[in-house]
Amino acid sequence: MEIKKILVPVDGSDASKRAFKMAIDVAKVYGAKLVVTCIADVSEAAYPIMGVTLDKNGFINIKAKAERLLAALKEEIPSELDYEEIVETGIPGAGITEIVEQQGIDMVVIGNSGKGAVSSFVMGSVSQYVIHHVKCPVLVVK
Template sequence: MYSKLLVAFDGSNLANKALRHAVELAGRYDAKLVVIHVYEVPILNSGDMLIAAPEEWSRQYADHSVKVLDSAKSQVPSERGAEFKLLQGNPAQTILETAADWGADLIVMGSRGLGGIREFVLGSVSHNVVQHSKVPVLVVK
């Protein structure tokens, strides 16, 4: 039924749960599995100007993201042969683009991540992915 599963992983409790579901599904269908973590370095707004975050912030976001992806790697059995990708960009858009480029036939993700107030204002990543995906999306609660 499924041959390529893409898991969006942000390190939250629900992302961990979604990853477990994806590993189980991949085993059941002998599917390929790719786990991605997408991080976005903020752009600062100062009145009429947008200011790129300091380089140090970019490094800190990248370093933290490596740890998040390492957490995912530790949860996937090595015999599963999963791929792990660290990507930078808008999370929903990057998840959708990666799924399309890779030819995923299912996206698996948690219903709520670590977005906080940004999620409240802009809408959740999972909601955006569900609304715009061309393939089925399994949202784990």
């Protein structure tokens, strides 16, 4: 099996930070490109509960948090690694699956649980979704 592109979804949680470090190590071993993504989950905000919804500025703020998280993580990536970042808003599991298909990802490295700096990105259910919906290997990091 050839691994050329590794996707690591991050949310700022401890589990996603461990997955990020593991993904760097795996990318070094295989000489693979590292694709880091943060998909800010806006699904809760998109469905009004008790009359509360997220306006356009709220969506922009959520995406800005994701961009800041990726900017901070970029500093930790060794210069010899090929690197790409993807910031999205949406439903994380479905978004990760879509990125895997569109980008030709060969492996996903994901944290097993967490709720980090980016609103409502719950890796436990996300990692389960990813395991069942992508066709490439998935490494779940505790």
